[in-house]
Amino acid sequence: MTRVEIPSQRRKSGVPQWPKATFGADLGASLVVFLVAVPLCVGVAVASGVPAELGIVTGIVGGLLVGLLPGSTMQVSGPAAGLTVLVASAVEQHGLAALGVVVLGAGVLQIVLGISRLGTWFRAISPSVVQGMLAGIGLVLILGQIYPVGGLAQPESTWAKFAGIPDLIVAVVTTPAGLSGLALAALALLITAFWKKVPGKASLVPGQLVAVVVTSALAVLLVLPVQKVEVGSLLAALNPPDATAWGMLFSPAVLGSIVTFALIASAESLFSAAAVDRMHDGPKTQYNKELVAQGVGNTVCGVFGALPMTAVIVRSSANVQAGAKTKLSRVLHGFWLLLFVVLLPGVLSFIPTAVLAALLIQAGWKLLELRQVAALVRENRSEAFVLVLTATMIVATDLLIGTLTGLAVAIVKTAIEVSWLSVKSEHGDEQVRVELGGNATFLRLPRLLDHLETLPTGKHVHLDLTMVRHLDRACHQAVEHWAAQRRRSDGTVEVALPARVG
Structure with a gap:
């Protein structure tokens, strides 16, 4: 009589196996990633012009659902600062009701791309175009987030943002809200910059979280006249597409947004995978499976009407650096997010929007990667030209036109060189x-x-x-x-x- 081994059956059934020996490391890493994710989920949502709860929903789906799917082991998914420009533009053009349709459509397209085994082709995109795309997003992000620091609503167009800078400066130096917002933003940036140098185990606590807690406490204690995050019920904030939104599905503008979301989110996720794989010695990313996983996550986010998701390098690197060993850490981070918004939703309403804007300005500054740009200018001026052109076109027009322009120039340049x-x-x-x-x-x-x-x-x-x-x-x-x-x-x-x- 053949002996049946239950553990082997479980492995074949697809049930995740998380060794007890690594549970403690994954638990600790999940808490670190959760603490990093909270302010970023809220900040990306606010910067995108949607309710803060929708950013939390995307983070929960990225942890509990995408965290379980095959593809990558250490990547953590959620709303990304790099997509704020896309989301804000889509909401402005099509309305918040259509966001779910766009995100769901992008998710389905990602699944099709992954099943078609096109995920690895994203690795063939010119690095200078990708770097230019990220730099352009960083510039637009910084340009938009300087306004919440001064207590003003950010203008809609890029040129209006440039034109409004003199009024912003006046508001910052003459109004109580502007002065308070600038002081809190500056303090938040100082804390995040110097927190890594704190000795001992205290440095394991994310600097972003410390900055948010300290500045929020000061805003409350000093009764500063700054705008704070508005948070309501998680269920009430869900924004599933209605009949009117579905009716917009086949309009050229919405279809264009779907394709743009899918391509940019896929590229960002898979480039993040390449970077994260270099940080650890565990199993490497399976690109096509990871693309399907991201597509499933975005499809579900679209059903809820939440923000689109990508694999986020900030959370992923925090996960690796915190000692994560298996997928359990990213799954638990989604569980902590869900538990937080269920039990302590009111805590978010103490966070000043100026502080979240400061954290996003910091994220935008990191996207610029000025040292790499300077090195590229010294080593290869033609590649540097493609980078600068891509970033400039994104700032001057929009993300899709800028990226396509960069790709076209990169192809022509390569053809000439070849x-x-x-x-x-x-x-x-x-x-x-x-x-x-x-x-x-x-x-x-x-x-x-x-x-x-x-x-x-x-x-x-x-x-x-x-x-x-x-x-x-x-x-x-x-x-x-x-x-x-x-x-x-x-x-x-x-x-x-x-x-x-x-």
Whole structure:
């Protein structure tokens, strides 16, 4: 009689196995990630122009649902600062009611991309475009969040934000709300900057949380005239799509938003995966499965009408650094978020919006990565140009146009670089030897023909293409046509072709 091993059956059934030996490490890491996630979930929601509870909902789904799904082990999902620009734009264009449709559609598209095994293709996007995209998002984020610091509502358009800076400065230095908000924001940034240097176990507590607690307490004790986060019931804040919202599904504008959300969220999640995988020695991310997991999470968030989610590098790195060993840490972080909003929802109403804005300004500053930009300018100016152009176009227009512009320029730049062609001529008394090297493609055809047509008449021409790495059909036909014309006129031509002709 065959002996049945129940643990083996459980593994095959797909039930997660979390060893007791790692439970303590995962529990501690989950608390750290939870403390990091609370202010960021609320801050991203407020910056996106939606109720704060919707950011918490996305964080809960990212932990309890996506945390259980296969793909990545250490990544933590939730609302991301990089998507605030997209969400704010979508809500402004289509209304809050349509947010769920956009997020749900993006989630379904992500699932399709993952099932189609297209997840790994996101790794092929030019790093300079990605860095430019993040820098552009960071600039827009900073530009928008300086207004809540001064107690003002941020203008809708980018140009209005630039134009409103003088009025913002006046409000900050002359009004009680502006002065108080600036003081709290500055204090929050100082705390987060210096908290990592605190000796002992106290440094394990996230600096963002310490900043929020200290500044919120000061705002209450000193009765400062600053605006605070408005928090209501979690269930009441849910925003499932209604019939009117579903009716907008096939409009070109909404479909464009769905595609944009899916592509940007997928790229951010998978680039985060590549970064997080370098931080630990555990199982590496399975990109297509991770893309499906993100899609499932966004589909559920869309049903609830919540914010879109991505894998967030801030929470993910905190998870690794806190000593997480398995997926249990990110699942528990979602449980702590749910428990917090159920038992202590009123605590969030003590947080000044100026403090959350300061934390998002800090997040935007990190997205700029100025040191890497400076290094890129020194090492590769063409790549730096793509980065700066992408970021500038995002600030000047919007995220989709800016990113597509960067991609187009990167493709053209790569095509030009790949098609590099050298042409050398050695002139003798009776013959001319022309040697080609590199890649002979249609992009370099005008230069090649110009050189061949300037060769002196009456001499034998030896055209050596054996060192050419790639000869496309256009160049091949052009060379043969030129040689035939040369032979019909007054000279002889010998053409040595490479072993393989493209």
